[in-house]
Amino acid sequence: MIEDRERKTGKELLMIAVKAIVYLFLVYLYLNKPAFYVEYPSVNKIAGAVMVFLGPSLVVSILRLIIVYWYIRKHKFKSNIKDNFILGINRITSILDTVFFGLAILSLLEVDLAQLVFSVSIVAAAVALTFKDYVTNMINGLIIMFSDRLSLGDHIKMGEHEGKILDITLINMILQNEDSDMVIIPNSVVFSSVIINQSKQNIKKLSIEFDMSLNNGYTPEYLENYLNKVISNYAANVMDKGLTVKTIALNKDAAVFKAMVLLRHYDKVKEREIRRAINTALIRLSATLKTE
Template sequence: MNLTTKVNVTEEAEKLEKVLFSQKFWIDLGTTSLRIVLILIFAVLAVKIGKVIIRRLFRLKLKGPIRKSERRENTLLKLLENTISYVVYFSAILAVLTEFDIDVKGLLAGAGVLGLAVGFGAQSLVKDVITGFFILFEDQFSVGDYVKIGIAEGYVEEIGLRTTKIKSFTGEIYILPNGSIIQVVNYSLENSLAIVDVSIPFDVEVNRTEKLIEYYLTIVSQDKADFINKPKLIGAHDFTETEMIVRIIAETKPMRHYDCARLIGIGLKDYLEKEGITIPYPNLVTKSLTDV
């Protein structure tokens, strides 16, 4: 090591020693650290207080005379909570960077240019995210709804900003990019309609059979929460060479028409047989009210 190098090392050591033993350095370090801690504490408190305020506002709305769908309320509540978290924490990060004398404006400008370049290179991703946002915001469907999207039909397992997962009755999981969702049939938004066709042979007394059916429909819906109201006997729907087909309809809760139609069909057959009337097994037709 030559003399010049030794001199430089000595000077650097002296500067470092001067900084470490400088009262101003430690005061500035302590002040900066305290500010950063206060910024983080303020950010956490702001997020918690913001979420509490939002929950209370939604709770007041739910107690009001005008009540929207609970599913939509929960979706908007979660969306607003996440938005507050993102905005507050992002602002806190910028404030912390400012404490380290980092040029935040230049950083944001660079991020904007980078975001623009990524946007041009990943237009499908941007489309998926934007579509996913509107699916959540407009409450087109929610987790647990029974939907049909293209060839995918089943219960919604998960909704993300980029993809949606649908599970069919047989267990397959459809993963759909949100940008590809053009048309959605949601069977869970409105009540469903159960339709039961009953074949009555011409050799039985039709009037008596219809009265028995009316009585059975009165008792079958009692204490059954899935029925919106009492099932209704429409009457003769079609004729064959040997029998008359009468139709029964029942409005049910969303996606409960399968079970209700089965309950009406099997129970009615057993009831009529006890009354001495033998009929073929009722023909069950189930559909949503949106299909009627």
Template sequence: MEQHKKTIPVSFILRAITWILLSISFPFFEAFYTQHPYLLQVAYGLNTFLTASVIISIGKFIIVAFYNRRHAAHKVRGNFVLGISRLAAILNAIFAIIAVMIALGIDPREFITSMTIVAMAIAVIFREYITNMISGLIVMFSEQFSIGDHIRIGEHSGKIIDITFANIVVLNEEEDMVLVPNNLVFTATVINKSAQISNKLTVRFELPLAEQMDVQTLSARLDPVLKTMPDLTAGAEVIVRIAELGKDFVKYKIDLYAIDSSNRRQKRIESAVLNAVLDLNRGAA
């Protein structure tokens, strides 16, 4: 199991300290705020945002800690944490807008009431984006697929590198970044290639056209080396393919299966395979 580095929540600490100091300032500098009512509005607005932000951060930490503890003995795909983080970002943005209203002397309740019709019009205009955002939240909280999975959605296939409120960002086999709308997940056929094979990895390399080999020859020459690798699944099929044929080069892809989905292990396998390819070239020379 890989160890994740613990980072000091500097942002949270700064927000908490600012919130405490600002809350203390109200009784201690009451006379000053009375003389400067505009600064009092700004202080109230900032205090509203910081109060909500600190509570949201604490709630997020507790929920994630409870979730991780509850699933400590099980393999989880990490979407729940992603969904909580995105939801916390939305709540922070909402309270930031409310804080600005308070700082400007606008009553948020009256503003929302007066903007109801406008809000309905905005909801109609931005319906696609809103439904995409809702679909994105559903995807984030689901366990069907997560970042790092290899999937096929409709005509698009590749590795998920990010999930946003608008799109699922997929890196396809041509190394192109494809933005797939979240709504497509619920209207198109989705195949998760990593659901059963999470230990699959693909090693890519290229050879000069003058030194190219057919896939059968390359597979036969690499097979003795691959069989000695303890990180690979014993007896698993090794698939060698030509990915691209250029003017003076040939790009190859080798699909392998590690004994687990550890990134460190897969990087070690990739390095060993590439070293074996270099040895083949030196031997051929």
């Protein structure tokens, strides 16, 4: 990973160097006005358009590299860190490069500035109305990227979805659930939802809801003792007295219970084993009651 990061940084520096060389060469030609510039006006026009793109793009690339380097040094991160702030800077850089490219095209077409401002205003208003959901997603995506509440790699729970954050784009957030499925959620939904960030907690909570017939007469205390024996083999993963059972609801024929287990640390494999052991024990308990 470190070698990949160093290789990527080397490519970024090489790209900046290439941009700088090409830009300085075009500036030299612009100042000295060689003969072929006069003989071929289209070459002069194309070179000017390239300068319109390369100049601002070069400045933004250098600023991005400085900001990312400063941010990593300030927080003492590893060079291969994946962070929301860096992700947000990369997205903004891509957006600005797209804007600079559009300006270069307009410069090549020699669009009048006043007419350009008027046209862009109309187009921007039309785009905002037509693609307002996409614009909202993009704005929410940038807000999420620069937030310290959610980070790449965090394990979150949002409604019926639970998983690890793999990526945050300008349009959506990508989660990987426990079945290794990719769940794509629009940023507007993420921004307006209640999210439990389990990675930011000191402990991990595992909860299981289940029903028991009222005829069985089982109390939360009995079920706690029963399930504590079931998870005794996982003492290294479960906190002392970390299993509790409480009553969620009482229906006509059954009681709804919730078993909550406090884990010492996040371990998806062990969490899955503990959940399976508890579910299996509850199924066997129900089956035993039915046979009796």
